[in-house]
Amino acid sequence: QLMDWMVHTKGMNMSYTNHAIRLDLIYKVRGIEAAEKYFDGLPDPAKNHRTYGALLNCYCSSKKEEKATDLYRKMDELGISSSTLPINNLMSLYMKLGQHKKVCSLFEEMKEKNVKPDNLTCCILMTSCAALNKIDDVEQVLKEMEEKGGVLGWSAYSTLASIYQSAGLVEKAESALKKLEGLVQDRDGRQPFDFLMSLYASVGNLSEVKRVWGVVKDTFPKVTNTSYFSMLQALLKLNDADYMKQVFEEWESNHECYDVKLTNVMTRAHLKNGMAKEAEQLWEKAKEMGACFDSKTCELFLDHYMGTGDMKSALNWVENVTKLPKKAGKLDPDKIPKFSKYFEEQKDVQGAERFCNCLRALGCMDGKAYESLLRTYLAAGETSRSLRQQIKDDKIEICYDIGKLLKRLGEGR
Ligand SMILES: *[C@@H]1O[C@H](CO)[C@@H](O)[C@H](O)[C@H]1NC(C)=O
Numbered sequence: 001q002l003m004d005w006m007v008h009t010k011g012m013n014m015s016y017t018n019h020a021i022r023l024d025l026i027y028k029v030r031g032i033e034a035a036e037k038y039f040d041g042l043p044d045p046a047k048n049h050r051t052y053g054a055l056l057n058c059y060c061s062s063k064k065e066e067k068a069t070d071l072y073r074k075m076d077e078l079g080i081s082s083s084t085l086p087i088n089n090l091m092s093l094y095m096k097l098g099q100h101k102k103v104c105s106l107f108e109e110m111k112e113k114n115v116k117p118d119n120l121t122c123c124i125l126m127t128s129c130a131a132l133n134k135i136d137d138v139e140q141v142l143k144e145m146e147e148k149g150g151v152l153g154w155s156a157y158s159t160l161a162s163i164y165q166s167a168g169l170v171e172k173a174e175s176a177l178k179k180l181e182g183l184v185q186d187r188d189g190r191q192p193f194d195f196l197m198s199l200y201a202s203v204g205n206l207s208e209v210k211r212v213w214g215v216v217k218d219t220f221p222k223v224t225n226t227s228y229f230s231m232l233q234a235l236l237k238l239n240d241a242d243y244m245k246q247v248f249e250e251w252e253s254n255h256e257c258y259d260v261k262l263t264n265v266m267t268r269a270h271l272k273n274g275m276a277k278e279a280e281q282l283w284e285k286a287k288e289m290g291a292c293f294d295s296k297t298c299e300l301f302l303d304h305y306m307g308t309g310d311m312k313s314a315l316n317w318v319e320n321v322t323k324l325p326k327k328a329g330k331l332d333p334d335k336i337p338k339f340s341k342y343f344e345e346q347k348d349v350q351g352a353e354r355f356c357n358c359l360r361a362l363g364c365m366d367g368k369a370y371e372s373l374l375r376t377y378l379a380a381g382e383t384s385r386s387l388r389q390q391i392k393d394d395k396i397e398i399c400y401d402i403g404k405l406l407k408r409l410g411e412g413r
């Protein structure tokens with residue numbers, strides 16, 4: 001809107017860079033076709049490496065392989081394809097599409113054209129070689145880049161470490177992590193440390209996770225929730241419940257904004273260790289602090305209780321789902337028959353009614369749910385005067401099966 005105003009209202013001339021930025025914005029806001037149209041409408045001198053590059057980026061982001069490849073060839077003909085950014089973009093597209101051989105041949109092309117690879121080129125290439133199961137080639141790529149000097153930053157070694165870890169090469173992964181840490185500079189911020197904790201956890205090295213956590217606390221005046229999140233996730237991977245608790249409590253007593261994501265990690269840990277009561281207490285405490293569970297929380301508890309067959313506690317969490325904001329409040333449809341069956345078998349009318357109230361609140365009360373509710377009444381030998389009316393109120397058709405069940409319950413017309 002601001003750019004539209006600059007051009008149409010203020011009559012300002014756009015620089016070529018502005019055209020490229022605008023193209024990118026148009027793509028993000030209005031989609032690929034609008035971006036194409038904008039590009040086609042540009043005056044010839046504005047169709048340069050920047051705007052071509054921006055359009056190529058749109059094609060790559062939306063995974064339009066053919067259009068991206070064609071455009072790149074066109075840029076080649078115009079002699080404007082020889083720079084790192086467009087080639088990285090295309091490589092990244094091929095990598096995402098699993099066309100790893102094409103990534104490698106683009107790299108060859110890059111060398112022929114004398115284009116300088118950067119961190120990202122290196123990460124994409126290594127990932128593609130690893131996907132082709134060619135660890136030797138990964139090392140070769142890295143060696144080539146190292147020899148060029150000054151190209152690689154910490155991110156290349158984080159990719160390398162994660163490749164080694166996936167391949168089960170723990171020692172090599174650890175030595176890549178040492179290299180990573182050596183390359184971290186002040187301006188890189190906290191992110192490399194989050195990677196370090198996560199990767200050390202993946203190779204199972206608790207003492208290094210704790211050491212890096214110490215570095216984070218010494219280096220930064222404030223530990224962010226993101227860092228706490230990385231640390232808790234790392235400890236969850238290593239299954240160190242005691243230390244997790246210590247870290248969580250430290251955050252709980254220092255936090256500025258309550259972040260339910262952290263409480264969810266802690267919940268996951270408790271449930272994994274069969275400590276449902278502790279997990280519930282976390283949320284009672286969160287409630288006192290004015291925080292509320294989210295849909296992830298409900299899913300964690302529901303899966304846990306349904307897995308252990310504790311359907312009464314599971315029902316509590318279905319009730320909690322109904323308290324979520326409208327959009328988030330959803331119940332996995334596969335779960336519904338399991339509840340219905342349970343209440344029928346238990347002849348638990350009260351539970352079945354509570355469950356149906358939830359379905360109603362979530363907008364998924366239907367004929368099937370009523371059939372089960374009626375069967376539960378029958379099994380329990382109970383009846384209710386208002387069932388037929390309630391079905392009507394819910395605007396559910398009294399089909400043959402429901403009619404039959406109502407009759408057996410002695411509910412006449
Ligand atoms: C835009 O460019 C045209 C032609 O180069 C020029 O006449 C005009 O004054 C410029 N307008 C502004 C607002 O710079």
Ligand SMILES: *[C@@H]1O[C@H](CO)[C@@H](O)[C@H](O)[C@H]1NC(C)=O
Nearest residue numbers: 119150151152153154155156
């Ligand atoms: C990317 O490479 C440059 C050197 O070209 C390096 O200074 C920088 O730290 C690297 N970035 C990352 C995230 O590794």
Ligand SMILES: *[C@@H]1O[C@H](CO)[C@@H](O)[C@H](O)[C@H]1NC(C)=O
Nearest residue numbers: 174178203204205206207208
């Ligand atoms: C963890 O890493 C440190 C430092 O690299 C190493 O000395 C130690 O043996 C490693 N521990 C495990 C359990 O792998």
Ligand SMILES: *[C@@H]1O[C@H](CO)[C@@H](O)[C@H](O)[C@H]1NC(C)=O
Nearest residue numbers: 225226229257258259261262
């Ligand atoms: C950290 O907190 C902020 C604001 O409270 C939130 O937007 C962000 O998603 C949180 N980060 C993590 C990793 O949970």
Ligand SMILES: CC(=O)N[C@H]1CO[C@H](CO)[C@@H](O)[C@@H]1O
Nearest residue numbers: 283284287293316317319320
């Ligand atoms: C954390 C939380 O609010 N849990 C509630 C889930 O629902 C049951 C039953 O409605 C309540 O007792 C819990 O307090």
